[in-house]
Amino acid sequence: MNSTEIKQADKDLIWHPFTPLINPFGHLSIKSGKDAKLFTHDGDTIIDAVSSWWVNIHGHANKHIAEAIYKQALELEHVIFAGFTHEPAVRLAKNLMTILPKNYSKVFFSDNGSTSIEVALKMAFQYWYNQDKKHKTKIIALDGAYHGDTFGSMSVSERSGFTRPFFPFLFDIETLDFPTEQNFDQVLSRFDKLTADENCAAFIFEPLVQGAGGMRMYTPEMLQQLVSLAQSRGVICIADEVMTGWGRTGTNFACDQIEANPDITCISKGITGGALPLGITACSSKIEAVFQSEEISKALLHGHSYTGNPMICAAANASFELFEADECKANIQRINQRHQQFVEKLNSYENIENIRLRGTIVAFDLKGFGETGYDSDARKKIYPYFLERGILIRPLGNVIYLLPPYVITDEELDQVYDSILTFLDNLIN
Ligand SMILES: Cc1ncc(COP(=O)(O)O)c(C=O)c1O
Known part of the structure; x- marks a missing residue:
């Protein structure tokens, strides 16, 4: 099946979790994954910054x-x-x-x-x-x-x-x-x-x-x-x-x-x-x-x-x-240290608050974006914004958080951080 056929059959037959049946965004068709990356049928690459509902700690398609x-x-x-x-x-x-x-x-x-x-x-x-x-x-x-x-x-x-x-x-x-x-x-x-x-x-x-x-x-x-x-x-x-x-x-x-x-x-x-x-x-x-x-x-x-x-x-x-394995433990520490540096940058932004970090989880609240919750307006705007830029982030209402697979590389993390900072730079409250 090609991408169009998959999306049409999906729309006709599949009831997705936490999603209204009439959903203007549709669902992206993923062909494969490797480590922190997902690859769509349409040829796009997405960095999975949330470990796909917080499960893929070792990334995607792990050989072992x-x-x-x-x-x-x-x-x-x-x-x-x-x-x-x-x-x-x-x-x-x-x-x-x-x-x-x-x-x-x-x-x-x-x-x-x-x-x-x-x-x-x-x-x-x-x-x-x-x-x-x-x-x-x-x-x-x-x-x-x-x-x-x-x-x-x-x-x-x-x-x-x-x-x-x-x-x-x-x-x-x-x-x-x-x-x-x-x-x-x-x-x-x-x-x-x-x-x-x-x-x-x-x-x-x-x-x-x-x-x-x-x-x-x-x-x-x-x-x-x-x-x-x-x-x-x-x-x-x-x-x-x-x-x-x-x-x-x-x-x-x-x-x-x-x-x-x-x-x-x-x-x-x-x-x-x-x-x-x-x-x-x-x-x-x-x-x-x-x-x-x-x-x-x-x-x-x-x-x-x-x-x-x-x-x-x-x-x-x-x-x-x-x-x-030592590699995994080192990655957890590495991500925590990278998050700490990211938090230092976040600290200079006035349009966010309540910046928090524990282990490999970093999160903050957007000011003036209403309440936390899957159905909030913030989520409807932020989720597609990052997807269009090749990053999977699923905000919890006005909360943006990262919870990456431990195999995410420094370069991929930089891409995610930069994209968030650019988003915040352009945010008009
Ligand atoms: C803390 C916590 N408990 C339980 C669950 C439910 O897990 P599952 O979605 O696998 O049923 C979740 C899912 O997000 C969770 O975050």
Whole structure:
């Protein structure tokens, strides 16, 4: 099919995520990718400055990952994961245990970030249920949170235009104001009351950086205080590391920057380097212990057809090898240093505010461009502006952020930075 045929058939048949069915922009047809670059069917090159929804940590079409999938496909492509196991899954579990907190003892496989959250919520609720504490059903989440699009994950996320049609079906939670330097004392005192409540079951949070909420950042000190207070009350702490995992914030996981260990950690996105979908819900031995029983009623009765798929595990293991290599760690540091230099330049611009940087994520807010949100006017203007210049940036409303693959070169980063600075130079508020 040529580019025109693909676009027409796409328009006729495909329902894309987060996109109105009548969409004047259409969808670009991508033929191939390599490292930080995407190549369209029309012959254009695009630098992927956001790792394609934050997943492609090692860039596109990575040979090492592709070969691992191919090799595994020839050996065993899939097998039911109840009553059976296989080496790629066991290897992955062992690999994960080397970077998870020392008190972690089990990993549960699912399909994506949202399902890793569903599993975490079920684990937390059933942790109390199995101990006959059925009244413990209240979840605390942060204002502005995004944990996914399934019903449980929507329930613990910010109520927004994205979930409005489903409000009647979402369960109630307690929402805590997003912590800032200005409000932290009040936040902590409210958290103190919420966690003291008999019904409080769990606290779920995106550690250090709220992704879809606008790359909002808060400090390790604040997170440490919240987690340690919750744990002192026995409240289960669920870290949603779906976006922040795999070096994004400078450490393997964002929670590595605090002393306390969350009880449950949700992992996805970068885990396979963007090659295949996978969600992991990992837990501490304290959580596991409550499920240690031969009774089926005490078991976590959850699973998906593709749970523990061997090819996906092989992709994750290959991605893990790349992630553990010195080159990857050096790239993470290099990007952070380059971002720091970029921030120095950004500091002289008066039409932006709230410049923030953590690890490989840099973000700032455009002044006078309205609110954060996918449907904002800012996004409608900024997104095509950069695409026309060969750069994939998906602003979150008035928030422009970069979250590049770790293999992005200095030259590509310069191209992205220069293009943002030119945009800001020409911005008429
Ligand atoms: C922090 C966080 N949690 C969960 C999710 C949901 O992941 P998925 O889109 O793979 O379902 C996302 C997706 O952006 C996310 O950023």
